[in-house]
Amino acid sequence: MGALIEAARKPEFSAQISLVLSDNPDAPGLAVAREAGVVTGAIDFRSLPGKEEFEAALHTQLVATGVELVCLAGFMRILSRNFVDRWRGRILNIHPSLLPELRGLRTHERALAESREEHGCTVHYVTAELDAGPIVTQARIPIFPRDDAEALAKRVLFEEHRIYPQALDVVARALRAHGAPGM
Numbered sequence: 571m572g573a574l575i576e577a578a579r580k581p582e583f584s585a586q587i588s589l590v591l592s593d594n595p596d597a598p599g600l601a602v603a604r605e606a607g608v609v610t611g612a613i614d615f616r617s618l619p620g621k622e623e624f625e626a627a628l629h630t631q632l633v634a635t636g637v638e639l640v641c642l643a644g645f646m647r648i649l650s651r652n653f654v655d656r657w658r659g660r661i662l663n664i665h666p667s668l669l670p671e672l673r674g675l676r677t678h679e680r681a682l683a684e685s686r687e688e689h690g691c692t693v694h695y696v697t698a699e700l701d702a703g704p705i706v707t708q709a710r711i712p713i714f715p716r717d718d719a720e721a722l723a724k725r726v727l728f729e730e731h732r733i734y735p736q737a738l739d740v741v742a743r744a745l746r747a748h749g750a751p752g753m
Contacts, residue, residue: 571599571643575606577735585742589635591628593647609635615647625653632657639745641738642696651698659749661696662741664734666726668708669694673701678719678726689713689722691730693737706737 571590578587590603595612603610611631615624632640642663654661667677669692681689690710695703709729713722 571641572602572606573731573735574641574643574738575603575608577739583735584739584746585639589632589637591631593624593628593645597644599644611635621650622652625650629653629656639738639742640696641734643734648700649696649698654696654698657696659695660745662706662734662737663694663696663701663703664730665692665694665701666723666730667701668692668710669701669705678722681713682717682719682722686713689726691726691733693734706741707733709733 574585575587575590577583578585587603587608589609589611590599591611591613592600593613593615595614597612600610600612613624613627613631615621618624618627638660640657640661642661645663649661665673665677667673667681668688668690672680678689688710690708692708693706694701695706697703709732711725711729
């Protein structure tokens, strides 16, 4: 999220970060966003009866703020088909693997356990199927014999911070020119 905010400060960048919204009122990213001058909000999922109510509140807040494109960053909830369909072609996510391989959690540990030679990250459109939406871009890194999960995670995070802003810029330009791309 910080990398997206920083990129959006550049005059040539095609997206504006208009809201940072969290499902956790204590999320550290909210303070980072406020410090950067970005409007923040929180919808505490624990205060609502269920997923449907949470997603309705999320949708209402996004629409009220005029959000056109949602970028998930550290959002660890699986969105329902209904929510994803309402925002079809307008939700991006960053995943720490080279999709379609290693969907889900603990990707760094799994890459090492499988003795893979490379790892990386993927920016993709969110669909109802977990980590299965169309790919916008990927970054590949080698896995070194000395790597552990922590070292690998740090190198992947560096690439995430590099490619997510690039992907957002491309998608925002396409959205502006042609409507929801990629779907």
